Amino acid sequence: MILFTKLFLAHLFGDFIWQPNSWVANKELKKHKSVYLYIHILLHGVLAAVLVGEINFIPYAALITVTHGIIDLIKLHFQKDKTKRTWFVLDQIAHILVLIGIVLLYENKTIINFWQNNTFWILITAILLLTKPTSIFIKTIISIWAPESKNSHQDNSLIAAGNYIGILERLFVFGFILTGHFEAIGFLLAAKSIFRFGDLKEAKDRKLTEYVMIGTLISFGIAILVGLTVQALLL
Known part of the structure; x- marks a missing residue:
């Protein structure tokens, strides 16, 4: 882990x-002809070798340099203005x-170490469950109470922001439970309530308020349930 x-x-x-914006701009403009690209990838290899501080790691640092350069070149040649993110x-x-991969190779380990690790599989499954599957489940459950959409409010909202907020809050709750910080869950719920209060008050829509509250409580409830289940499985 330290490696x-x-x-x-x-x-x-x-x-x-240590990568100035001027380097990035130059790389995007000149791509493989940019001198800063090669300085950049060489810097990665040097930093890796210096921080690890072992003679035997130098060939692996060179491998990091080469692979970093290949990955960066692929990105520079294929990305467009609309696909940069x-x-x-x-x-x-x-x-x-x-x-x-470098860590596994240097420490003579294989990917099997991860595939046979029960903790790894439990955590990955729980995290995945709390993302899109839970969002779909909540949306399906509360769809019967969905208020009529209002274009004036939709125009002022980021695309799919509510969905991403829900996923993030569930992952936060999950992390809080696994680290034993249950009090942080209350803080998160209170913070969301405060931020939501202004919007709901301005909307003057009781159905919308109830709809949001039901969705939020179900979301938090599922996250808490999954967190406690994983915590019990890992004991």
């Missing part, structure tokens, strides 16, 4: 802290997967 932490720290320094996410996921 991955060091490599991830090197990644944070190389990709964010998507490629940014894919780029970061690819880099993290490479770091995980």
Whole structure:
């Protein structure tokens, strides 16, 4: 775990802290002809080697350099203005997967260690359950009470914001339960209620208020139930 932490720290320094916006702009403009691209990928290898601090790790640091360059080149050549966000996410996921692979390779482990780990599977299943599946379940359950949509309110809302907020709040509740911070759940619920109060008061729609409250309580209830279940399974 300490090896991955060091490599991830090197990644944070190389990709964010020590990469000026001027480098990013130059890379996007000149792509593989940008000198800053090669400085950037070399920096990742050097940082990884220095932070790990082991002679035997130098070949693996070189591998990080090469793979980082390949991933960045793919992103630079395929991303468009409208797809930058998507490629940014894919780029970061690819880099993290490479770091995980380097750790497994360096420590003579295999992916089987994860596949045979019960805790890993329980956590992954619970987290996945609390995302889209739970959103669909809640939407289906409370659809019978769904108030009529009002375009004036929809225009002022981010696309699918409510869905993402629900997913995030469930993941927060799940994390709070696993770490034993039950009091934080009350704080989260209170904070959401405060932020929602103004909108609901302005809407002057009792049905909408009740609809939101039912959805919120079901969402929190499922997250708490899943968290307690996972906590019991991991004991």
